[in-house]
Amino acid sequence: MRYCSKCGREVDRKVPAGDTLPRFVCESCGTIHYQNPKMVVGTLPVFEDRILLARRAIAPRHGLWTLPAGFMENNETTGEAALRETREEVCAEVELGMLFSLVNIAHISQVHLFYLARMSSPHFAPGAESLEARLFAEDEIPWDEIAFRSSTLTLRHFLDDRRRQAFSVHLEDLAGNSRH
Amino acid sequence: MRYCSKCGREVDRKVPAGDTLPRFVCESCGTIHYQNPKMVVGTLPVFEDRILLARRAIAPRHGLWTLPAGFMENNETTGEAALRETREEVCAEVELGMLFSLVNIAHISQVHLFYLARMSSPHFAPGAESLEARLFAEDEIPWDEIAFRSSTLTLRHFLDDRRRQAFSVHLEDLAGNSRH
Numbered sequence: 001m002r003y004c005s006k007c008g009r010e011v012d013r014k015v016p017a018g019d020t021l022p023r024f025v026c027e028s029c030g031t032i033h034y035q036n037p038k039m040v041v042g043t044l045p046v047f048e049d050r051i052l053l054a055r056r057a058i059a060p061r062h063g064l065w066t067l068p069a070g071f072m073e074n075n076e077t078t079g080e081a082a083l084r085e086t087r088e089e090v091c092a093e094v095e096l097g098m099l100f101s102l103v104n105i106a107h108i109s110q111v112h113l114f115y116l117a118r119m120s121s122p123h124f125a126p127g128a129e130s131l132e133a134r135l136f137a138e139d140e141i142p143w144d145e146i147a148f149r150s151s152t153l154t155l156r157h158f159l160d161d162r163r164r165q166a167f168s169v170h171l172e173d174l175a176g177n178s179r180h
Numbered sequence: 181m182r183y184c185s186k187c188g189r190e191v192d193r194k195v196p197a198g199d200t201l202p203r204f205v206c207e208s209c210g211t212i213h214y215q216n217p218k219m220v221v222g223t224l225p226v227f228e229d230r231i232l233l234a235r236r237a238i239a240p241r242h243g244l245w246t247l248p249a250g251f252m253e254n255n256e257t258t259g260e261a262a263l264r265e266t267r268e269e270v271c272a273e274v275e276l277g278m279l280f281s282l283v284n285i286a287h288i289s290q291v292h293l294f295y296l297a298r299m300s301s302p303h304f305a306p307g308a309e310s311l312e313a314r315l316f317a318e319d320e321i322p323w324d325e326i327a328f329r330s331s332t333l334t335l336r337h338f339l340d341d342r343r344r345q346a347f348s349v350h351l352e353d354l355a356g357n358s359r360h
Contacts, residue, residue, distance in 0.1 A: 001185040003181065003185050003188035005183050005191075005213070006182060008183035010188075018308070035254055037252050037256075038216045039217060064334040071216055073218060074215060076217075079351075079353070102279065105258055106255050106260070107254055111219065111252075169278075171279055
């Protein structure tokens with residue numbers, strides 16, 4: 001950020017009075033421009049015993065597989081975001097289940113949330129940002145070609161919980177020293 | 181938003197190619213300025229059988245009571261945000277417990293998260309943005325003077341769950357027709 005989005009003058013980087021962190025501040029109109037983490041919300045869609053993944057048609061991680069997820073929009077709920085992303089990426093209508101994982105990725109200021117989701121029929125297709133959508137049984141999951149660690153963690157927790165038939169919410173913090 | 185924060189020219193409001201929602205777009209440098217929901221993160225701090233609340237010294241809802249919570253910052257995790265806000269608002273060091281509530285407030289594009297938290301001693305004090313901090317037993321909670329509905333909901337779920345000695349994660353969507 002170099003210019004004030006409200007008045008167009010150049011901003012400074014400084015700690016505002018009464019604050020503890022540096023912010024972009026406009027000395028001209030007085031606006032303090034706060035910047036906050038973004039939420040990425042998605043689902044783990046299940047049809048019978050298989051899981052639906054999408055192969056990415058866009059950067060980053062073009063060609064790799066992911067759970068359907070994307071940036072939450074203003075004026076929607078986390079549940080609405082999860083359903084919308086599932087519709088957009090794999091053209092599937094799902095029934096949302098429990099909130100299943102929350103993954104902090106602090107070094108890129110993101111929080112990823114995944115809901116379990118049930119598909120009542122095997123209807124799906126790649127959306128505009130996907131090359132391919134496919135149902136995977138546990139032993140077919142392409143672990144070496146998963147795009148994001150939050151998908152890998154969420155898949156592993158789901159398979160573990162399913163094996164034990166005991167599902168709970170999983171919180172994870174990812175560090176910045178390996179790929180997210 | 182009226183000016184591009186990257187180049188300082190006036191932005192337009194339009195749906196970018198391949199997108200579905202209107203965004204602030206800079207025709208001059210090509211930047212698309214996405215705007216996303218913000219997360220508010222806090223705790224429900226418990227010492228023995230009492231709950232710690234803060235009375236707000238700032239707008240909005242000056243003088244009303246709230247669970248310690250505030251906007252999550254870039255480059256921190258939800259757990260770090262919860263601990264920091266608890267330190268800032270009620271000067272208490274707590275031990276984080278489970279993620280307890282997630283409250284969507286779509287009409288103001290916020291997601292509120294609360295963790296249960298344990299205080300090992302009754303050490304606390306009002307922080308810079310609080311008039312007062314106080315431990316409340318269940319029958320002392322000032323229900324008519326709680327600042328935000330996300331605090332009220334989280335408190336009610338906690339008391340219900342404690343009565344049954346069965347704690348689970350609670351998801352709520354707040355509508356825009358009453359005060360948040």
